[in-house]
Amino acid sequence: MRTVLGVGLTLTVLAAFPCHGQDAADTTPPSLQALHAHRAPTPSTLLADAPASAWRTLDPENTLYMRLPQGRVVIELAPQFAPRYVANIRKLVREGFFDGLPIFRVQDDGVAEWGDTTGQKSVGTARRMVAAEFERPARDLPFTPLPDSDTYAPQVGFSDGFPAARDPMFGRAWLANCYGMVGAARGNNVDSGGGTALYTIIGGPERQLDRNTTVIGRVVQGMPLLSSLPRGNGPLGVYRDRRRWVHIESMRVAADLPPAKRMPLEVLRTDTPTFTRYLEALRNRHGPWFKVPAGHVGVCEVPIPVRSPTGG
C-alpha cells in the first residue's frame, strides 16, 4: 500500500506544479524565496513537520471497508452527527447487507450511489428507515471555525475531521456536502432513508443537499475508485444497462477484522494548532508559484489529510 499522505496533498499543491519545459526564470531573488518559504510554510511542508499528536488513528468501530473489484474504499463514519443512521448502517454492514449490491449511479459532477435499488432486500435486525438526522445542536460540538465567509451558512469550519456548518443564532450544526462526503439516499419523505443506499460527492460540492440529507461520513481513502467510474447514461447518472453496475464484494466494519488486517490510517486532527496553521497555509498560498494569495479558503477546498504511517 502506498503512503496516503501524497494523495491527501495533491489537491493542496496542485498549482505548484510547473508545466514541464515551460518554466521560465523566476524573477524573485533566490534569497528572498528562501526567506519567504521559511516564514510561510506550504501546506505540504507544514504537514511533513507536524508532530505525531497532530494526527489521530481511525476508530475501527467508525470505519467501514467497502471492497470493490478494483480495490478498497475506506469510509469514516460520523456518529456525532448521525448517531441513529451510523448505528443502523453498522448493523446493515454486519448483516452483510451491502455484499453483492451494486454501484448503480455515477453522475458526472454529481454523486456515485450504491446500495439496494429494490427496497426489498432483507435488512435483518437493522431498520429500513430511520428518522432523519439533517442537523444537530451546535452546543458541545468541537468546532474549528474558518474565518472566511461561506455562501450557504452563517459559519463553516471543521468538526472531528469533517467539514461542517453551523448557525449560531439557532444553535444548529450540520455536515457540508463536500467532495468525498457520504450521505444517505431518501425519498420525498424526510424519514424515508435509513442507509440502505448511500452516495458520495464525486464532483463539485453539493451544498444544496445540506440539511436535506443525512450525511453519515466521509471517504478517507479510495475516492478514485468511485470518482473515475464511467458515468451512467440514464437520467441523473443511473446506469441504464445493469451490466455496467459495479458490484460491492463486501462491506465490513474495521473493528470486525483482526487488528493485523486493519488499515493503520491516520487523519489530521482538526482541533490542533497544526490544523490552524494548515488552514492558514491554504488561505494564503506561498512558495514560488502562487502570485495572488487568495486570503481565503472555502470549507470544501480544504482536504483533510490522511496518511498511512507504515507507508510501503
Next chain:
Amino acid sequence: MRTVLGVGLTLTVLAAFPCHGQDAADTTPPSLQALHAHRAPTPSTLLADAPASAWRTLDPENTLYMRLPQGRVVIELAPQFAPRYVANIRKLVREGFFDGLPIFRVQDDGVAEWGDTTGQKSVGTARRMVAAEFERPARDLPFTPLPDSDTYAPQVGFSDGFPAARDPMFGRAWLANCYGMVGAARGNNVDSGGGTALYTIIGGPERQLDRNTTVIGRVVQGMPLLSSLPRGNGPLGVYRDRRRWVHIESMRVAADLPPAKRMPLEVLRTDTPTFTRYLEALRNRHGPWFKVPAGHVGVCEVPIPVRSPTGG
C-alpha cells in the same frame, strides 16, 4: 448524438432522485404540492419552457473540438477574458500542435491536463509564451451578479456564459476555476504559459487558482471523457507510466470544419430574465424532494445548461 439538455441538468436535480423503493408517503397534501410547483418552477421545468431567445449558438471561431479515442470534448473559448491566449491557442490548434499530444495528468479532485510535456514541440507561427491574462477591467463587461456572498471574491456572477468574479473597488474581473473550466498551465513565472498545456477542473472548484492562471474557456460537452479517466499515480496525478497516457487524436477550431460537420450546440444565455429565474430556482429548490431551500447558490454550483436542439 444525444440531447445534451439532460446532461446539463443532472447536477441541478440530482437530489430530486428518490431512492428506489424507499419512498414513503409525502405528508404534503397533493393540492399544495401542485400549487407550489406552479408558483416556483424547478430548474428543469424552467429550462424546458425557456424561449428560443434564451439560448445562443456557439461561435464556431470560439469553439474547439478535441477528439479523443473515447469521443469528442467541446470547449468554448473566452476571448473576452483572455484575448491573447485565445488567439495563440487558435493558432496552435490550426498548426495541428495538439494532434497526438497526451493527457498526461489526471489528479483526483483536481485537474486533468494535456499538451506538450517537453516544451520542445514546434509551435509554428504561434508563440510558446504569452503575457498572462489573469484578470481584466470590469468596465464594459456583461455581468449578471449573484446576490449571494462568495468566500473568495467581493462579487461573483456570470459573464457571457462563464462563472466569473469581480472586484468593484479595483474595477477588475476574472474567471472562476469551477468544474469544467479550462486554463493554461504555466511555470513559476507568470508569463511562462501560452496554451501549449491546458488543464480542466474535474473535481471541486480550485478557486485558489483564480488570478494565478489564465483561464481560457470551459468544456461545454464531453466532460465525462476527462473526469472519468483513471487517476495518475505519480505526484499531482501525473501518470508515472506513459502507457497510461490518452492521446489526443486531433484538435480543431469548429470554424474550420464545414458547417454540416459542426455540432449545433446551444448554451443558455446568462444575460436574460430566463437565466435570472434559473438562478432563483437553484437558490431555492422547490418540488417534493427539497425540504430546506438553501436560499443561496455558489457561483460554481450553477451548471450553465447546454443543449443540442436537433437532439437525436
